[in-house]
Amino acid sequence: DVQLVESGGGLVQPGGSLRLSCAASGFTFGNYWMNWFRQAPGKGLEWVANIKQDASEKHSVDSVKGRFTLSRDNAKNSLYLQMNSLRAEDTAVYYCARGETYSRYWGQGTLVIVSS
Amino acid sequence: EIVLTQSPGTLSLSPGERATLSCRASQSVTSSYLAWYQQKPGQAPRLLIYGASNRATGIPDRFSGSGSGTDFTLTISRLEPEDFAVYYCQQYGSSPPYTFGPGTKVDIK
Numbered sequence: 444d445v446q447l448v449e450s451g452g453g454l455v456q457p458g459g460s461l462r463l464s465c466a467a468s469g470f471t472f473g474n475y476w477m478n479w480f481r482q483a484p485g486k487g488l489e490w491v492a493n494i495k496q497d498a499s500e501k502h503s504v505d506s507v508k509g510r511f512t513l514s515r516d517n518a519k520n521s522l523y524l525q526m527n528s529l530r531a532e533d534t535a536v537y538y539c540a541r542g543e544t545y546s547r548y549w550g551q552g553t554l555v556i557v558s559s
Numbered sequence: 560e561i562v563l564t565q566s567p568g569t570l571s572l573s574p575g576e577r578a579t580l581s582c583r584a585s586q587s588v589t590s591s592y593l594a595w596y597q598q599k600p601g602q603a604p605r606l607l608i609y610g611a612s613n614r615a616t617g618i619p620d621r622f623s624g625s626g627s628g629t630d631f632t633l634t635i636s637r638l639e640p641e642d643f644a645v646y647y648c649q650q651y652g653s654s655p656p657y658t659f660g661p662g663t664k665v666d667i668k
Contacts, residue, residue, distance in 0.1 A: 544651030
């Protein structure tokens with residue numbers, strides 16, 4: 444079975460940094476694009492970023508450009524989201540998901556709270 | 560960036576009734592690259608439909624998608640108790656960002 448497990452969320456002050464991880468299992472991780480989505484408390488879904496199989500292409504929403512960095516380690520079946528200069532509006536549940544655009548397989552999410 | 564609008568915001572129906580959810584795009588969605596998701600409280604979204612009308616694996620046939628261009632519809636032919644949830648459309652036809660609509664909540668009348 445495909446499994447995606449996010450970790451690394453928590454409470455951080457505005458301007459701080461967090462690194463989210465996503466551990467993948469049940470499929471050949473290196474064969475797939477991967478997405479990050481997020482959902483602010485009580486709000487809708489937002490696509491955040493994606494990364495190609497070999498990390499040669501990455502795309503992200505304008506609001507995180509220059510602050511968030513995607514990476515992956517295919518040998519460790521892991522996806523990462525380095526989040527710097529965090530803002531209150533980055534508060535959300537962050538989901539990793541398999542796929543380039545839409546996603547059938549999602550993790551359960553990790554909560555990031557940006558607050559002083 | 561393509562902006563998606565969903566209507567109605569809330570749909571109050573009874574089990575067994577038909578639900579019709581609308582998703583409208585601010586510009587034409589390339590190749591009908593539109594997906595629908597269902598989300599229940601505390602859960603990750605569940606993919607229902609991709610390519611506007613293709614059911615994802617394991618999705619019951621009471622769920623159907625249709626539309627093209629700027630107007631898309633998700634229909635649930637007969638609501639089951641487990642179908643009461645929030646539904647989101649997502650377009651992925653243009654270059655990123657792959658935007659979502661604000662959602663339609665289907666609740667029990």
